[in-house]
Amino acid sequence: MKVAAIVGSIRQDSYNLKLAKHIQARYADQFDVEILDLTPLPMYNQDIELDPPQEVLDFKEKVKEADAVLWVTPEYNASIPGVLGNAIDWLSRVDKVMIGKPSIIMGSSMGNLGSVKAQMHLRDILFASGLNSPVLRGNEVYVGAVHQKFDENGNLVDEATIAFLDGVIANFQDWMRQYV
Numbered sequence: 001m002k003v004a005a006i007v008g009s010i011r012q013d014s015y016n017l018k019l020a021k022h023i024q025a026r027y028a029d030q031f032d033v034e035i036l037d038l039t040p041l042p043m044y045n046q047d048i049e050l051d052p053p054q055e056v057l058d059f060k061e062k063v064k065e066a067d068a069v070l071w072v073t074p075e076y077n078a079s080i081p082g083v084l085g086n087a088i089d090w091l092s093r094v095d096k097v098m099i100g101k102p103s104i105i106m107g108s109s110m111g112n113l114g115s116v117k118a119q120m121h122l123r124d125i126l127f128a129s130g131l132n133s134p135v136l137r138g139n140e141v142y143v144g145a146v147h148q149k150f151d152e153n154g155n156l157v158d159e160a161t162i163a164f165l166d167g168v169i170a171n172f173q174d175w176m177r178q179y180v
């Protein structure tokens with residue numbers, strides 16, 4: 001099983017990237033997670049969508065090849081970050097690689113609410129007609145106070161979060177089988 005992880009922060013020390021790396025490492029015996037780099041993606045422009053730069057083609061191909069997509073996002077200004085919106089705009093056009101592909105959403109923030117507004121918006125966007133990606137319901141992962149939950153080596157050390165994620169990932173595995 002292949003999962004493409006799309007992280008809504010391109011910051012080097014991103015907590016959301018660390019969360020994606022935790023999922024990648026902890027469940028490595030269950031599925032392969034490839035974390036996709038959004039940094040090389042140019043801004044979406046309809047003028048070039050039929051003949052986009054190679055970086056866009058590579059990104060879309062990796063999503064297309066994946067059995068499911070894991071979205072891990074911070075919240076920027078009470079919504080999704082621009083880099084994530086940009087990636088979604090590319091994915092929503094031409095070959096529309098998200099149609100029918102299962103998604104799971106999670107995210108973190110240093111505040112208590114764990115990027116809840118961003119995740120609510122992302123859930124709506126993924127259901128929208130251009131993407132039409134089924135999203136795992138319930139099993140919502142809002143990692144608040146995230147700076148207190150990782151150690152200085154970037155390891156998730158909060159036992160309650162680790163245990164909660166174990167349950168969510170087990171549910172995700174059961175649910176996504178109907179789509180692959």
Ligand code: FNR
Pocket residue numbers: 009010011013014015016017074075076077078079108109110111113114115
């Ligand atoms: C933020 N942050 C933030 N946090 C939040 O809970 N609600 C918000 O609306 C915002 N808005 C916001 C806008 C911008 C431009 C920045 C840079 C930051 C804080 C943000 O969630 C925090 O910096 C996270 O740690 C960013 O995620 P990564 O980069 O650690 O994954």
